[in-house]
Every structure is written in C-alpha cells, then in structure tokens.
Amino acid sequence: MIAVVNVTTNWYLGLGAVLFSLGAVGLLVRRNPLVMFMCVELMLNAVNLTFVAFARELNDVAGQTVVFFVLVVAAAEVVVGLGIIVAILRRRPGATADDIAMMKG
Amino acid sequence: METAVFFVASAIVLVGALGVILRSNPVHCALSLVMTLFGVAVLFINLDAQFLAAVQVIVYAGAVVVLFLFVIMLLGVDRAENLSVEPLRGQRPAAVSLGGCVLALVLVPVLRGHKVITGVHSAGGVLHDKPETQANITRLAHSLFSDYVFAFELTSALLVIAVIGAVMMARRPLREVAP
Numbered sequence: 001m002i003a004v005v006n007v008t009t010n011w012y013l014g015l016g017a018v019l020f021s022l023g024a025v026g027l028l029v030r031r032n033p034l035v036m037f038m039c040v041e042l043m044l045n046a047v048n049l050t051f052v053a054f055a056r057e058l059n060d061v062a063g064q065t066v067v068f069f070v071l072v073v074a075a076a077e078v079v080v081g082l083g084i085i086v087a088i089l090r091r092r093p094g095a096t097a098d099d100i101a102m103m104k105g
Numbered sequence: 106m107e108t109a110v111f112f113v114a115s116a117i118v119l120v121g122a123l124g125v126i127l128r129s130n131p132v133h134c135a136l137s138l139v140m141t142l143f144g145v146a147v148l149f150i151n152l153d154a155q156f157l158a159a160v161q162v163i164v165y166a167g168a169v170v171v172l173f174l175f176v177i178m179l180l181g182v183d184r185a186e187n188l189s190v191e192p193l194r195g196q197r198p199a200a201v202s203l204g205g206c207v208l209a210l211v212l213v214p215v216l217r218g219h220k221v222i223t224g225v226h227s228a229g230g231v232l233h234d235k236p237e238t239q240a241n242i243t244r245l246a247h248s249l250f251s252d253y254v255f256a257f258e259l260t261s262a263l264l265v266i267a268v269i270g271a272v273m274m275a276r277r278p279l280r281e282v283a284p
Contacts (some may be wrong), residue, residue, distance in 0.1 A: 007111045010215050015115050017211035019122055019141075021204045026126030030201035031245055032186055033178060034131050036265045041169065042122055045145050048161075052152045055232055056153065061248045064154050064241075065151050065154045068249065071164055076267035078169050082176050083274035090277075095210075098250035 012053035020046035031096040037078070044074050051054050110151050117144035129185040142166045153174045154234065156242040186193050 023042030030036050048067045055063025066068055119139055124137025142165045149158035182232055230248060232241075237245075249257055 005108055011277065013110065015118065015148075017208055017215065019118060019209070021208035022119075022122040022126060023161065026122075027203035028203065030126065031192060032182070034173065034182065035125070035132045035134050037188075038125050038134055038173065038224060041138060041165070042125060042141060042178035042181055042182055043110075045142065045165075045177075049145055049148060052149055052154045055154070056152045058141055058226065059232050060226050061230050061232045061244045062252075063247045064157055064232070064245055065253055066197045067154070067157055068160070068245070069158060069256060069260060072264065074166075075164055075169060076263050079173060079267045079271040080274070083170055086176060086180065086275045088215055089182065093180070094182065096192075 009053050009057040016046045016050040018051070019043075019049065020044075031098060032064055033088070033095075033100075036097060037081055037085070041074065044070060044082075081100055110147065114144045114147040114151065117141070120149070129187075129188045131177050131182060131186070132174065135170055137167050138173070139170050142170070153241060155240075156245055188269065189254055 005029075017066050020043050023039045023046060026042065028038035030039065048070055051063045051067045051070070055061065090093055092099065121137045121141030121144060122141075125141065128134050128137060142161060146158040146161040146166070147157075149161060199250050230244065230252075232244065
C-alpha cells in the first residue's frame with residue numbers, strides 16, 4: 001500500500017525537522033561533552049538533508065554546493081572541538097558539561 | 106521504489122538518532138551516529154545527490170566517527186553514563202517540550218502548505234535538464250569551481266587553521282626549559 005503514497009519534498013523536510021529536534025533535545029539533555037557533540041552532528045545532518053531536498057525541488061545545484069561547504073566546515077569544527085575536549089578531559093578526567101561551567105580553569 | 110527507499114532510510118535515520126540520545130555508553134552513541142549518517146547518505150542518493158552521498162559516507166561515517174571513537178578510546182571515557190539521575194531538576198521535561206515546540210514550529214508550515222518553497226534561483230545553474238547532458242558531479246564541479254571558487258579557496262584556509270588549532274590544543278604543555 002505504501003507504493004501508492006507519493007513522497008514529495010515536504011516529507012524530506014518533515015524528516016529533517018524531526019532529526020533536527022532530536023539533535024536539539026539530545027544536546028540539551030545529555031551531559032557528556034562527546035555525546036553533545038554527536039547531537040550537533042545530528043542537527044547539521046538534518047540541515048544538509050533539507051538543503052538537498054530543496055536543491056531537487058527548485059532544480060538548482062547551489063543547494064548541493066552549500067552542503068559541500070557545510071561538510072567541510074563540520075569537519076573543521078569536529079577537529080577543533082575534539083581538540084578542546086581532549087585538552088579539558090586530560091586536566092579533569094570524567095568531566096561533564098556541568099563541571100566545566102567556568103571558562104577559567 | 107523511491108517511496109520504499111524513503112521509508113526504510115528514514116526508519117534507519119530515526120532509530121540511529123534515538124540511539125545517539127538514549128544510549129548511555131558513548132561508544133554505542135557513536136555507532137548509532139554511523140547508522141544515522143548512513144541513512145542520510147541513502148536519502149541523498151534518493152534525492153539525486155550521488156556525489157554528496159559518497160562524501161557523506163567517506164567524510165562523516167568514515168573520518169568523523171572514527172575521530173570520535175579515537176577520542177573515546179584515547180581518553181578512556183567509555184564508561185556507561187548514569188542517565189537515571191537528573192542533575193538539574195525539571196531540565197529534561199523542559200528540554201523535551203522545547204524540542205517539541207521547535208518541531209511543531211517547523212512541521213506545521215511544512216505539512217500544511219502545499220507549496221512552501223519560495224525564493225529566487227541562484228547563479229549556480231540547474232540540477233537537471235531534459236534530456237540529461239551532464240552527471241551530478243560535473244554540475245557540482247562547474248558550480249564549485251566557477252561561481253563559488255572564492256568560498257572554495259576560503260575553505261582550504263579554514264582547514265589549515267583548524268589543523269593548526271587542533272594541534273596546538275591537543276598537545277601536552279611544553280616543559281619549562283631551564284635557562
């Protein structure tokens with residue numbers, strides 16, 4: 001029966017919205033900095049999915065180009081962010097987001 | 106066919122996302138993240154973005170998640186987190202209701218409007234033409250190396266800066282050198 005349903009762009013946008021919300025809730029709920037970072041990746045992927053869906057809907061290649069840039073920036077962000085997390089957790093093993101509320105070490 | 110692929114891939118994506126936010130062990134979270142990223146790659150193929158699907162698998166599911174797992178193993182934080190205690194009382198219901206509000210805010214216009222897509226076309230060119238003359242990767246390359254070439258060059262600078270920053274951040278502090 002599902003073959004009758006026609007998947008339009010709105011379905012992809014809806015899936016992107018659900019994925020973004022899941023990432024946002026995970027970012028707010030989890031306390032482990034690494035898992036919070038993974039939730040940021042979920043949100044970035046939701047936005048990428050939305051961009052690609054719009055690119056097909058509008059028949060415009062720029063949406064896919066933007067996704068390429070988002071991938072590059074996300075890779076750079078992961079490298080720097082994990083560097084910071086390594087530096088923090090080396091000083092204080094087992095630190096959670098609650099323990100690092102102050103910037104001053 | 107597209108419908109079946111969409112439903113299977115979105116089930117994979119959502120199960121993986123729930124795994125990321127509900128599993129207590131960070132290693133399980135990272136493996137759930139691989140599942141989500143792979144599902145998104147399948148959806149990219151469904152949306153005629155073949156090159157981005159390949160990049161998604163190589164960069165995200167390959168490099169980024171391996172980096173996460175390296176950090177988890179390196180720091181030895183692969184202990185299960187106790188998720189039953191709530192460090193800040195009332196924070197979880199607030200977070201979930203806030204997420205629900207965000208979801209409703211986005212989902213209501215998307216599901217109600219039949220045509221929510223507006224805006225003008227970019228300078229990048231079209232994704233398809235009939236009959237098809239160029240592959241997806243060719244069109245993307247033309248767009249990337251002509252209209253967006255300055256942004257492309259800036260990303261190379263960004264990557265160099267990120268690598269230097271990560272090396273500075275992650276190395277051990279230098280010993281005091283005796284004068």
